[in-house]
Amino acid sequence: MLRRHGTLGGGVLTGRYKHGEAPAPDSRMGRLLGHSLPGANRWARSLLNERNLDVADELVKVAAELGATPAEVALAWVARRPGVTSVLIGPRSVEQLRENLAAFDLDLPEEAVARLDEISHRDLGPMDGSFFHLVPR
Numbered sequence: 001m002l003r004r005h006g007t008l009g010g011g012v013l014t015g016r017y018k019h020g021e022a023p024a025p026d027s028r029m030g031r032l033l034g035h036s037l038p039g040a041n042r043w044a045r046s047l048l049n050e051r052n053l054d055v056a057d058e059l060v061k062v063a064a065e066l067g068a069t070p071a072e073v074a075l076a077w078v079a080r081r082p083g084v085t086s087v088l089i090g091p092r093s094v095e096q097l098r099e100n101l102a103a104f105d106l107d108l109p110e111e112a113v114a115r116l117d118e119i120s121h122r123d124l125g126p127m128d129g130s131f132f133h134l135v136p137r
Helices: 009-014 028-033 038-047 050-066 070-079 094-105 110-120 130-134
Strands: 002-004 084-087
Touching: 009 028, 009 038, 009 050, 009 070, 028 038, 050 070, 050 110, 070 084, 070 094, 070 110
Parallel strands: 002 084
Antiparallel strands: none
């Protein structure tokens, strides 16, 4: 059983943030980037990386093709992943709740899923055990 939370990546996968554009100061990422706590700033930068923004760009394209929102597509995509039994959502408004719930009725075409899987793929490299030096004894 796998339960997925943080599915929209702090809003990154809603298409709200773009390559080469600073987040609006009043947005979640804008506030975190301007926060005095280094951890908040570091977390925001980790979410606003090139890979995640590339995935968000593709989500926007797929959503436009399907007449859906990027958030609907992202949630529908994650919900259909093998092993995922539930997706935790965290809407801040009734409108976001409606949008999030609509995702679970969205039927993603296999071609769209393949595109999203391809752009989000991470090559983790060979699992040769070289990371064992990181485990405390």
